[in-house]
Amino acid sequence: MTHPLRAAVLALLAVGVAAAASAQAAYPQSRVTLVTHSSPGGGSDVFLRELARHLGPTMGVNFAIENVTGGSGAKAMATVARGKPDGSVFYATTPTYIQTTLLAKPDVGYTALEPVAILFEDPEVVFTRAEAPFKTLGDVIEHARRNPGKARWGAANPTSLERIALERMSRRMNVKVAVVPHEGGGDLMINVLNGTLDIGVGEVEELKGQLQAGKVRILAVFSDKRMALLPQVPTAREQGVDVVVRKFRGLAAPRGVSPEAVKALEAGLRKVLAAPGYQKSYTESNLVPMMMGHDEAVRFTGEVATDIAQTFRELGITPR
Known part of the structure; x- marks a missing residue:
């Protein structure tokens, strides 16, 4: 590299470093x-x-x-x-x-x-145990419709966004379902896995262990669009349930x-x-x-x- 060109490059680098330092120092x-x-x-x-x-x-x-x-x-x-x-x-x-x-x-x-x-x-997702007969959100709703008073859906606590979503789903799909609150995600998971609950609602991160073990199946996501890591899982809206959890x-x-x-x-x-x-x-x-x-x-x-x-x-x- 010629000396003039090298000098020009070094000058540009110096300007870049100074700009970066200035950007970092901008916060008060x-x-x-x-x-x-x-x-x-x-x-x-x-x-x-x-x-x-x-x-x-x-x-x-x-x-x-x-x-x-x-x-x-x-x-x-x-x-x-x-x-x-x-x-x-x-x-x-x-x-x-x-x-x-x-x-x-x-x-x-x-x-x-x-x-x-x-x-x-x-994102919040609807999940069920792997052995459950439900393959879609529509299956869950149809089961509740054909078995009034027997369906059970679960949420983490009484005033959680999860419970709100399930109550909305019940009302908008005109089915009567008991939405059962829990003390936390652990208790909710136990009752989904043992069949006490048809479905539960939670975050994918909370389900990761059970998903990897093949013990749960995700039926829907309560978002505006599908999740990048789970593109095969449709939104609730895509399945005719107009419920979004933000x-x-x-x-x-x-x-x-x-x-x-x-x-x-x-x-x-x-x-x-x-x-x-x-x-x-x-x-x-x-x-x-x-x-x-x-x-x-x-x-x-x-x-x-x-x-x-x-x-x-x-x-x-x-x-x-």
Whole structure:
């Protein structure tokens, strides 16, 4: 390489390095706390730790995870709402923080926080035991129709999105079915496997072990479109059941959060979601990217809250 050409290349590299350093230094905080209501090892905890592992180097920020358990998210929401709106603290959002607010009516609810990004959809699927006679969602509904009062469907807990989905499916398909809530996914799985329940609803990650062992069969996904890792599984809508569950994972901040912090965070999130290393990680966890920036996240959260509130009223969980 000639000296002039080498000098030009080095100059370009220097500009690139300087630009990268500038991009990393753009975020207004060097340390950021990510708060979750989950205990260590829980869904949101795992989500945040894996996100931080990839996002930290991308943004040049030191992310710390803080687990604030209790009150089904109420304590964690209050912790973040009291924080400074300077981009130094965020809350890991899921529909739980909306449900907790509507049901428990804590002093600090989801409206005290400002949605800044929605990153993923966490699809919910309908599953049955492998030996069950059901091959489609239509088979399940037809069984319930022909055996009134005998069909049993299962959900993780009384006010979960899973139960809401099953109650909606029952009403929209005009079948009377007992939707049985459980203390958790483990108890639900036992009752599906032993035939006490015809079907259950859960996340693919929770079913992975039983799927690999060939003990369960997935009949449908409650999403707008099929899952990339399970393209053979049709959506509920494709099978004539107009039910969609919007379980999301995102971030929210104290009200009035700095626009500069929001803009820089969004840029970092978009970049890390496209990074091969993180793509491999979230794809293996069956998370579907649905990146929404601040304005979209605010609209989306409001729509989900309206939908959940209406459903709670329809089911008699909250007053009309």
